[in-house]
Amino acid sequence: MKTVHTLFFLLFMLATLPVQADELVVRAYMDKTVVVQNQQFTLSVELSGKDAQSVPNPELPDLDGFAAFLGSGSSQSIQYVNGKMSVSKTIAYHYMATVAGDFTIGPVTVRHRGRELKTDPIPITVRQAAGPSQTPAPSASRDGQSRPSDSVQDMYVCAEVDKTSVYPNEAVILTYQIYTRVNLTPAGISKQPATTGFWAEDFELPKQLPTTTEVIRGQRYTVATFKKMALFPTGPGKKTIEPLGLDCDVRVQRQRSRDPFEDFFGDSFFLGRTERRTLHSQPIGIEVKPFPAEGRPADFSGTAGSFRITAVVDKHKAETHDAVMLRVTITGTGNIRTLTEPRIQIPPDFETYPPRVSESVDRTGTSISGSKSWEYVLVPRNPGLHKIQPIRFSYFDPRSEAYRTVQTEEIAVQVEKGRESFAGFPSGPSRTAVQYLGRDIRFIMTAVPRFTRQGTPTRPSVGFWIVALLPVAALGLAFVYRKHRSRLEADTAYARERQAGRAARKHLARARSLLREGGADRFYAEVSRALSSFVGNKLNISEAGMMTADVRKRLAAKQVAPEVIADYFDCLAVCDRMRFAPSGIEASQMRECLKKAEQAITDLDRQIRK
Numbered sequence: 001m002k003t004v005h006t007l008f009f010l011l012f013m014l015a016t017l018p019v020q021a022d023e024l025v026v027r028a029y030m031d032k033t034v035v036v037q038n039q040q041f042t043l044s045v046e047l048s049g050k051d052a053q054s055v056p057n058p059e060l061p062d063l064d065g066f067a068a069f070l071g072s073g074s075s076q077s078i079q080y081v082n083g084k085m086s087v088s089k090t091i092a093y094h095y096m097a098t099v100a101g102d103f104t105i106g107p108v109t110v111r112h113r114g115r116e117l118k119t120d121p122i123p124i125t126v127r128q129a130a131g132p133s134q135t136p137a138p139s140a141s142r143d144g145q146s147r148p149s150d151s152v153q154d155m156y157v158c159a160e161v162d163k164t165s166v167y168p169n170e171a172v173i174l175t176y177q178i179y180t181r182v183n184l185t186p187a188g189i190s191k192q193p194a195t196t197g198f199w200a201e202d203f204e205l206p207k208q209l210p211t212t213t214e215v216i217r218g219q220r221y222t223v224a225t226f227k228k229m230a231l232f233p234t235g236p237g238k239k240t241i242e243p244l245g246l247d248c249d250v251r252v253q254r255q256r257s258r259d260p261f262e263d264f265f266g267d268s269f270f271l272g273r274t275e276r277r278t279l280h281s282q283p284i285g286i287e288v289k290p291f292p293a294e295g296r297p298a299d300f301s302g303t304a305g306s307f308r309i310t311a312v313v314d315k316h317k318a319e320t321h322d323a324v325m326l327r328v329t330i331t332g333t334g335n336i337r338t339l340t341e342p343r344i345q346i347p348p349d350f351e352t353y354p355p356r357v358s359e360s361v362d363r364t365g366t367s368i369s370g371s372k373s374w375e376y377v378l379v380p381r382n383p384g385l386h387k388i389q390p391i392r393f394s395y396f397d398p399r400s401e402a403y404r405t406v407q408t409e410e411i412a413v414q415v416e417k418g419r420e421s422f423a424g425f426p427s428g429p430s431r432t433a434v435q436y437l438g439r440d441i442r443f444i445m446t447a448v449p450r451f452t453r454q455g456t457p458t459r460p461s462v463g464f465w466i467v468a469l470l471p472v473a474a475l476g477l478a479f480v481y482r483k484h485r486s487r488l489e490a491d492t493a494y495a496r497e498r499q500a501g502r503a504a505r506k507h508l509a510r511a512r513s514l515l516r517e518g519g520a521d522r523f524y525a526e527v528s529r530a531l532s533s534f535v536g537n538k539l540n541i542s543e544a545g546m547m548t549a550d551v552r553k554r555l556a557a558k559q560v561a562p563e564v565i566a567d568y569f570d571c572l573a574v575c576d577r578m579r580f581a582p583s584g585i586e587a588s589q590m591r592e593c594l595k596k597a598e599q600a601i602t603d604l605d606r607q608i609r610k
Contacts (some may be wrong), residue, residue: 009010017549024049026058028108035097036127040070040280043093045108045119052076052087060093062107066126067095070280071191071245094245094278100128155180157246159193159281167289169232169304169335170398171368176227176244176249176281181219184248186226190278191245192576194283195231198239199335203228203363230368232335236290250275295403297394299343304396305334309342311408313378313609324350325379328391328408331371336361339372342393347386349415351379380415478532492540500537504530504601511594520578520585527597528575530566534601538608560607568600 355374507530
């Protein structure tokens with residue numbers, strides 16, 4: 001009998017040896033095994049053990065035959081019991097059942113230390129939606145709207161676009177609304193819609209969202225618009241707006257009992273509980289048509305919308321070497337931020353400096369509108385009547401599906417000869433100026449003085465050499481500074497790289513002040529601008545047109561370590577997520593985000609410089 005017990009003990013130890021060696025246990029389970037068609041279900045993968053945090057993402061079975069993937073989320077917990085650490089990490093994968101029938105979810109595979117750990121298969125039954133008591137998700141219609149199905153629902157998210165066939169850079173207005181027949185509180189957007197291939201501009205919505213009521217199939221819904229965007233496609237082709245995820249806290253009532261105390265206190269607190277639910281919109285397809293080749297102007301830069309252009313100068317009469325300010329403004333409806341600088345023919349007798357660019361974008365109406373201006377400083381060098389030729393700007397009008405060209409009027413500037421004392425200063429003195437100034441010189445002494453040595457010569461002191469060499473050092477520093485300034489004016493990439501740290505520090509300083517004031521949304525927006533402006537200036541790319549894949553490729557080409565790149569994008573993701581998070585964000589979270597952003601910028605600066 002003792003031998004049998006020993007044998008069982010050894011078999012038990014051998015059976016548990018792989019789990020102990022791996023220090024990892026994998027388990028898969030579902031929130032429900034019987035679902036209704038078009039209803040959501042969750043597949044959870046639980047990793048427990050000491051190595052749970054270092055395990056790569058699990059390999060999921062293929063569920064495309066009967067379900068559509070919506071998104072995922074993770075949570076983890078760490079406990080110390082009797083001096084031993086216990087780590088548990090759970091990854092929740094959300095799906096929507098699309099086909100009715102009986103199916104089997106295959107094993108989930110986790111690769112760890114050269115071994116494969118697999119979970120048991122899970123059976124699932126998808127029933128066909130047939131009754132009004134079911135709550136399937138909304139379905140996408142052909143007009144670009146995500147509408148409810150024929151079954152009655154308590155709540156759903158509707159995504160709507162004003163058009164599904166557009167041209168590049170033509171605005172697509174995307175509106176997200178929540179329809180509900182129950183009491184709920186939106187907790188925040190859990191999954192932002194992926195807008196790959198679009199330039200996105202968010203509309204400004206009031207903090208207190210206005211609500212309306214609609215009657216759909218005999219049911220009264222409360223409707224609120226919680227997000228509105230303008231999407232500008234960057235190129236032709238078929239594009240997809242991915243689903244948005246919205247977390248809501250729903251009041252769930254439990255069945256009333258016959259207890260008189262419950263009747264006395266009522267349902268407001270004792271007869272209900274709050275439940276967190278996640279709603280998802282449907283994906284929307286957008287077809288982007290290429291610009292027509294017929295009638296395309298030579299100066300067309302790919303802008304679509306409706307615009308007009310103006311050009312003014314601050315003075316029409318000036319003297320030589322007197323600065324003249326030229327302001328060119330493009331105003332209209334469209335993607336204001338991507339407007340390119342118009343071509344201007346400046347007379348050769350004017351010295352021109354790089355323009356100062358300013359823009360104003362209005363995101364409060366039903367479309368994106370505004371203006372963008374370029375201010376040029378022109379310095380006339382020779383007198384006469386100088387004319388600035390009309391400035392042209394071409395764009396594509398989607399309404400008429402035709403190209404339009406607008407232009408300014410011709411601008412004339414009468415330049416008079418300035419005072420002689422200013423003649424030739426910027427480009428060297430002229431011959432007449434030297435003669436004129438020469439008559440102003442009155443010599444005090446014409447005879448050459450005679451010098452005689454008196455006393456014993458002394459050795460120059462250290463102070464003497466410092467004073468003697470100080471002008472030479474100052475001249476050298478002035479030459480280096482002038483060379484640096486010239487390179488800043490001529491080399492845009494060099495100028496942006498030099499100003500990257502200063503711009504980022506300015507945004508971080510604003511974020512610190514907002515941290516003290518408690519403005520969470522503006523705080524995370526400033527931190528995001530600091531991160532984006534720093535990389536944009538360092539890599540000489542537009543912040544508005546920064547694409548994640550392109551930035552990763554460029555940083556890798558600069559030999560930036562992968563972990564530094566990952567930390568940078570993690571900070572950006574946190575900022576984007578917390579900007580739309582509900583109120584009540586703790587100050588400690590904001591300080592931690594600011595600290596990580598500063599460290600990410602420091603690490604990037606160190607890696608790019610080496």
